[in-house]
Amino acid sequence: MTTRTQNHSKSSIVAIWISLVSNVVLTVVKLIVGFFFRSPVLLADGFHNAGDVVASAAALTSMQISKRPADDDHPYGHGKAEVIGSSIVAIILGLASIYIAFEAVMALFEDPATASKIALLTAVVSLIWKYVLYIYTMRVGKRENSKGLIATAYDHLADVYASLAAVVGIGLALIGDAFMIPMLAYGDPIAGIIVSILVFRIAMEIGKESIDILMEKSVSEERLATFEKTIRSLPEVKRIDRLRAREHGHYVLVDIRIGVSGNLTIQEGHMISSKLRNLLMEENEDVDEVLIHLNPWYPEKQSGILTNEE
Numbered sequence: 001m002t003t004r005t006q007n008h009s010k011s012s013i014v015a016i017w018i019s020l021v022s023n024v025v026l027t028v029v030k031l032i033v034g035f036f037f038r039s040p041v042l043l044a045d046g047f048h049n050a051g052d053v054v055a056s057a058a059a060l061t062s063m064q065i066s067k068r069p070a071d072d073d074h075p076y077g078h079g080k081a082e083v084i085g086s087s088i089v090a091i092i093l094g095l096a097s098i099y100i101a102f103e104a105v106m107a108l109f110e111d112p113a114t115a116s117k118i119a120l121l122t123a124v125v126s127l128i129w130k131y132v133l134y135i136y137t138m139r140v141g142k143r144e145n146s147k148g149l150i151a152t153a154y155d156h157l158a159d160v161y162a163s164l165a166a167v168v169g170i171g172l173a174l175i176g177d178a179f180m181i182p183m184l185a186y187g188d189p190i191a192g193i194i195v196s197i198l199v200f201r202i203a204m205e206i207g208k209e210s211i212d213i214l215m216e217k218s219v220s221e222e223r224l225a226t227f228e229k230t231i232r233s234l235p236e237v238k239r240i241d242r243l244r245a246r247e248h249g250h251y252v253l254v255d256i257r258i259g260v261s262g263n264l265t266i267q268e269g270h271m272i273s274s275k276l277r278n279l280l281m282e283e284n285e286d287v288d289e290v291l292i293h294l295n296p297w298y299p300e301k302q303s304g305i306l307t308n309e310e
Helices: 010-036 041-067 082-109 117-144 147-179 184-212 223-232 267-285
Strands: 239-247 252-261 288-296
Touching: 010 041, 010 117, 010 147, 041 082, 041 117, 082 147, 082 184, 117 147, 147 184, 147 288, 223 239, 223 252, 223 267, 239 288, 252 267, 267 288
Parallel strands: 252 288
Antiparallel strands: 239 252
16 A cells, blocks of 8 residues: 555544534534424434434544555555445434434324424524535545545435424424414424435445445446556557456555567566556556556567467
């Protein structure tokens, strides 16, 4: 693993710490306000936030592990620890969506609670706070290609939906109380059901991406085409016999087999490999390791058909 990956930006760790502390504060505030002002939607949102605390802690732990350098037991580094962390976030989001849906459906068969302006204010603050956190963590996560942080950002987005549902539900209940429209009190559980579907979709997207990386799925065809263009830019490369690449958490591993002139010395072949490796890593900041295998190429064997020895 390169020094670049070992020195994985501290901004990711700062962002996840901010997320963790924010989730703890919001959990406490929502549970207290929800309990004293008898707001079921805030209580449900508070318990949902408690799950976010666990998710943030899991993401923080996985990101710390992913920073460890390669060792004898993990020669390719610990980058997939972040993917495991994002998988945990996906599971927690999935469970949260089921919980939100259950609470919303149950609320449809109960007498609506009396709405509170304090509860509404708390939901609005949570909505704004979580949206800012979503923008911030997503920006840092994409810049650092941190799977754990991106998953945390989507967790914040799920909270934005949940808080929006709380704002709509409490707001409708207040309007219903003011204008004597009892049916508006049920706007909250209906919004909760819609939110549960949105949160579940986010969980599925995060989970699918995590599984793809853990199953060594190749990077996109567009990304492979970019690597191929770089490889072919070297005149010493006569043929590309194989090109593979996979994500390993926040960095990418590339595996290449190329044909070069069979009349070159070992030293000359080594220089070509080093030149190509450095070029790929310079043009792609997330590429951390490039494995290059050289095959002999002769003008009379331009068919591109490889022998078993190759």
